Amino acid sequence: xxxxxxxxxxxxxxxxxxxxxxxxxxxxxxxxxxxxxxxxxxxxxxxxxxxxxxxxxxxxxxxxxxxxxxxxxxxxxxxxxxxxxxxxxxxxxxxxxxxxxxxxxxxxxxxxxxxxxxxxxxxxxxxxxxxxxxxxxxxxxxxxxxxxxxxxxxxxxxxxxxxxxxxxxxxxxxxxxxxxxxxxxxxxxxxxxxxxxxxxxxxxxxxxxxxxxxxxxxxxxxxxxxxx
Amino acid sequence: xxxxxxxxxxxxxxxxxxxxxxxxxxxxxxxxxxxxxxxxxxxxxxxxxxxxxxxxxxxxxxxxxxxxxxxxxxxxxxxxxxxxxxxxxxxxxxxxxxxxxxxxxxxxxxxxxxxxxxxxxxxxxxxxxxxxxxxxxxxxxxxxxxxxxxxxxxxxxxxxxxxxxxxxxxxxxxxxxxxxxxxxxxxxxxxxxxxxxxxxxxxxxxxxxxxxxxxxxxxxxxxxxxxx
DNA sequence: AATGCGCCGTACCGTACGTTACGGTTCGGC
DNA sequence: GCCGAACCGTAACGTACGGTACGGCGCATT
Numbered sequence: 001x002x003x004x005x006x007x008x009x010x011x012x013x014x015x016x017x018x019x020x021x022x023x024x025x026x027x028x029x030x031x032x033x034x035x036x037x038x039x040x041x042x043x044x045x046x047x048x049x050x051x052x053x054x055x056x057x058x059x060x061x062x063x064x065x066x067x068x069x070x071x072x073x074x075x076x077x078x079x080x081x082x083x084x085x086x087x088x089x090x091x092x093x094x095x096x097x098x099x100x101x102x103x104x105x106x107x108x109x110x111x112x113x114x115x116x117x118x119x120x121x122x123x124x125x126x127x128x129x130x131x132x133x134x135x136x137x138x139x140x141x142x143x144x145x146x147x148x149x150x151x152x153x154x155x156x157x158x159x160x161x162x163x164x165x166x167x168x169x170x171x172x173x174x175x176x177x178x179x180x181x182x183x184x185x186x187x188x189x190x191x192x193x194x195x196x197x198x199x200x201x202x203x204x205x206x207x208x209x210x211x212x213x214x215x216x217x218x219x220x221x222x223x224x225x226x227x228x
Numbered sequence: 229x230x231x232x233x234x235x236x237x238x239x240x241x242x243x244x245x246x247x248x249x250x251x252x253x254x255x256x257x258x259x260x261x262x263x264x265x266x267x268x269x270x271x272x273x274x275x276x277x278x279x280x281x282x283x284x285x286x287x288x289x290x291x292x293x294x295x296x297x298x299x300x301x302x303x304x305x306x307x308x309x310x311x312x313x314x315x316x317x318x319x320x321x322x323x324x325x326x327x328x329x330x331x332x333x334x335x336x337x338x339x340x341x342x343x344x345x346x347x348x349x350x351x352x353x354x355x356x357x358x359x360x361x362x363x364x365x366x367x368x369x370x371x372x373x374x375x376x377x378x379x380x381x382x383x384x385x386x387x388x389x390x391x392x393x394x395x396x397x398x399x400x401x402x403x404x405x406x407x408x409x410x411x412x413x414x415x416x417x418x419x420x421x422x423x424x425x426x427x428x429x430x431x432x433x434x435x436x437x438x439x440x441x442x443x444x445x446x447x448x449x450x451x452x453x454x455x456x
Numbered sequence: 457a458a459t460g461c462g463c464c465g466t467a468c469c470g471t472a473c474g475t476t477a478c479g480g481t482t483c484g485g486c
Numbered sequence: 487g488c489c490g491a492a493c494c495g496t497a498a499c500g501t502a503c504g505g506t507a508c509g510g511c512g513c514a515t516t
Binding site for chain 1: 271273274350353356361367405406409411413414416417421422423
Binding site for chain 1: 462463464465466
């Protein structure tokens with residue numbers, strides 16, 4: 001990880017233990033993938049193998065040797081970035097309304113930062129573009145490390161909140177999706193479709209707080225109407 | 229480059245008003261665009277001009293004459309479809325809670341049907357794919373006829389609901405985005421990324437009802453906490 | 457020093473596809 | 487019946503780019 005051109009997400013993601021699907025990448029390979037990633041952000045799906053080679057100061061032969069073909073390079077790049085992006089892990093200790101609220105706001109804020117980052121937008125664009133045809137992979141990878149990873153982290157928090165009598169819901173999956181909707185709203189699709197939509201730090205914080213309060217209004221045990 | 233007056237440069241920049249019925253397309257041209265649209269749904273962005281010509285039983289020369297170039301054809305196709313898709317118009321008469329609820333459910337249901345349709349998915353895919361690079365158009369067109377058109381239809385309903393004392397919110401735009409988030413949740417991004425996710429008629433109806441109830445819980449004048 | 461390996465740089469090949477050109481056919485107007 | 491316009495079908499052109507081959511160089515091992 002010597003290299004590391006600083007990505008926007010850097011502040012968001014917390015280097016997570018092992019897990020890693022990053023199967024034995026040498027430093028040099030990581031550097032090449034970082035170069036490919038930067039180019040992907042700049043040029044989108046129409047980056048060329050030649051351009052990647054030039055940017056990474058490596059030969060095309062090496063690219064093909066390491067990644068097989070263009071699709072392999074793209075997949076490796078997406079996975080490489082995915083292995084870096086992780087939303088915060090929150091443990092379910094010390095459960096009171098304040099800490100639950102803080103956790104939810106944290107998740108919301110992190111998620112908004114991720115989906116509004118240039119890197120995420122570029123990755124989602126290329127994944128969407130490849131989703132329609134042939135062997136997909138990319139879409140599944142992005143989904144797995146994005147929306148589903150978020151769910152995997154958030155659900156235990158929701159469950160803990162329910163155990164502690166702070167939340168009320170029938171199905172954690174449904175509750176998560178409600179939270180997801182309240183947080184993301186139309187942001188991602190607008191960004192993917194090219195809508196300028198600058199999210200300042202302050203705006204993100206405000207949206208996170210709003211979404212959290214709305215979610216608590218719907219699923220908080222004390223305040224809201226239950227079961228919606 | 230024989231003649232100039234293709235409609236590439238015409239109406240792309242400014243958002244289309246309300247009724248703009250597909251400027252002066254002959255029946256034959258509409259048929260060709262329908263063929264292109266069908267092919268777009270099947271093959272995605274990698275459809276070829278040859279394939280379109282063959283499918284539409286027209287010559288490539290005609291395609292270029294009518295639509296300028298590949299991008300023009302794509303744009304015309306997207307606009308043509310966009311001119312066909314319109315969510316329900318609802319007038320603000322007879323405002324009681326029942327009719328307001330029914331209207332909201334209708335909007336939600338219509339919207340879910342739209343975004344889960346093959347056509348919409350294909351169109352959004354190609355628009356997203358083209359959004360990153362160069363002259364965008366497609367993303368703006370899809371956005372204008374999708375999310376923004378929906379807002380334009382729904383906001384008067386929300387306003388009318390507020391006037392009638394049925395809803396409470398500070399900003400119609402924000403309220404709309406909340407509703408949008410509650411309805412769409414993660415559906416669109418998952419579909420765009422290739423996630424199988426079959427929405428049955430029943431499921432859509434259920435989701436529409438749930439989203440509506442949640443929205444009313446947040447913004448209903450009587451039940452919910454105001455201002456969220 | 458010699459050998460071998462991994463990689464860079466670059467020239468090269470094959471092909472797919474956007475775009476153009478052109479001959480042939482239909483059709484409406486005179 | 488003739489003319490021109492519009493259009494179909496297809497061949498041809500140009501090019502960009504994915505993929506491959508090859509020569510040279512640094513470096514490690516012997």
